[in-house]
Amino acid sequence: MRLAQLEQFNPITIQCHDNPDADALASGFGLYTYFKDKGKDVRLVYAGRNIIQKSNLTLMVDKLNIPVIYLQDTDIPVKGLLITVDCQYGAGNVTRLSAENIAIIDHHQVEIDNVEMSEIHSDLGSCATLVWQMMREEGYSFEGKINLGTALYYGLFADTNQLSDIYHPLDMEMRDSLQHDKSLIYLFKNSNLSLNELEIAGMALMKHFYNDEFQFAIVKAKPCDPNILGLISDFLIQVDEIKTCVVYNELEDGIKFSVRSCVREVRADELASFLSKEIGSGGGHLEKAAGFIVREKYEAYFKNVLSEAYFNEKMKGYFLKMR
Ligand SMILES: [Mn+2]
Known part of the structure; x- marks a missing residue:
């Protein structure tokens, strides 16, 4: 065109x-x-x-x-x-x-x-x-x-x-x-984030969850601009042991998340789409992607499941499926 x-x-x-x-x-x-x-x-x-x-x-x-x-x-x-x-x-x-x-x-x-x-x-x-x-x-x-x-x-x-x-x-x-x-x-x-966003990123990174079997990390952040989720995941993926990661936050109408991968076997856009399958949407690039999970749909499928557990199970499921 x-x-x-x-x-x-x-x-x-x-x-x-x-x-x-x-x-x-x-x-x-x-x-x-x-x-x-x-x-x-x-x-x-x-x-x-x-x-x-x-x-x-x-x-x-x-x-x-x-x-x-x-x-x-x-x-x-x-x-x-x-x-x-x-x-x-x-x-x-x-x-x-x-x-x-x-x-x-x-x-x-x-x-x-x-x-x-x-x-x-x-x-x-x-x-x-x-x-x-x-x-x-x-x-x-x-x-x-x-x-x-x-x-x-x-x-x-x-x-x-x-x-x-x-x-x-x-x-x-x-x-x-x-x-x-x-x-x-x-x-x-040099104006990429505010002091408040620095604090959100810092707190989120401190409480990261790491799975050493599959070398993925999950981080939950306080509500913030989605671009900050990307910034946090860009930082996380630089850690030597972390090969893929998800950074997310919970909003009123759903869950916004950012995905990174630094290994060939995992395409970030595919992983983002997998994490939101049936309950939202996801896509992007091979190394960087993002998605959104719709609150109503999440509740319909995973009522009472905490977001931490949801992402952990989904990530493990993804890697098991790849074996
Ligand atoms: Mn672009």
């Missing part, structure tokens, strides 16, 4: 996944800028239970003037075209809006394969890279567009462990060629 193909539609709504991260915002901003320049009536939105509150993300939105809107009423049908970016329409991590036409631009493992206008490149480090490449393909010039360049660069930066997990030539090319504001990247990088 090419961006030029999508120019037949107007208006255009670009939707990031719920709890948008830097890469979703950057990719959305790229597409927004592209279609705005084409004279389209375009808006950039996200939905879900949380509004953006992590400091690196609020800084990113403010400093780069990213015109992202939190959609409160998700029952209003979308006119023209809806593009889900850094996520796949119909997947569990993005609020489903009804729309006349749907397109997908993403870099996660394919979860949804019934949307015709799709561009999914699971081998790319960031969705920002994909958007950058698609814009370039249409002859778009990034010359002098520092805010846009900084956003896309930071999207890649955030999704590739500060640029250390870059393997695809396109990711390298974007990293090396995109004009960006270095001092802003430095500021975002």
Whole structure:
């Protein structure tokens, strides 16, 4: 699919996944800028239970003037075209809006394969890279567009462990060629969590549970931004003995969790989908994934089972099944 193909539609709504991260915002901003320049009536939105509150993300939105809107009423049908970016329409991590036409631009493992206008490149480090490449393909010039360049660069930066997990030539090319504001990247990088979140992460890590037979860890955190769950699991997976881990918290309407794997035998996206099978949804990348378990469904199947026991049993079940 090419961006030029999508120019037949107007208006255009670009939707990031719920709890948008830097890469979703950057990719959305790229597409927004592209279609705005084409004279389209375009808006950039996200939905879900949380509004953006992590400091690196609020800084990113403010400093780069990213015109992202939190959609409160998700029952209003979308006119023209809806593009889900850094996520796949119909997947569990993005609020489903009804729309006349749907397109997908993403870099996660394919979860949804019934949307015709799709561009999914699971081998790319960031969705920002994909958007950058698609814009370039249409002859778009990034010359002098520092805010846009900084956003896309930071999207890649955030999704590739500060640029250390870059393997695809396109990711390298974007990293090396995109004009960006270095001092802003430095500021975002050093505003990744608040003191309160530091405490949540610290307490959660202290009470980790470790299974030495299968070398997995489980950590329960207090309610927090889902991006913090990712941060905690990124830290945990660096422990030599921990090969896979789940970090989660309990919310009113369900359980949000983050998964990491550093071994080939376990695909994080598959594990996330296994942990939420029948009672929620999960997906992501080979090494990093996430999911959500719906409270009502959990209660229906596992009434009176503590979340700690649930994850422990499920994880053990997963490894036993693999034997
Ligand atoms: Mn991404």
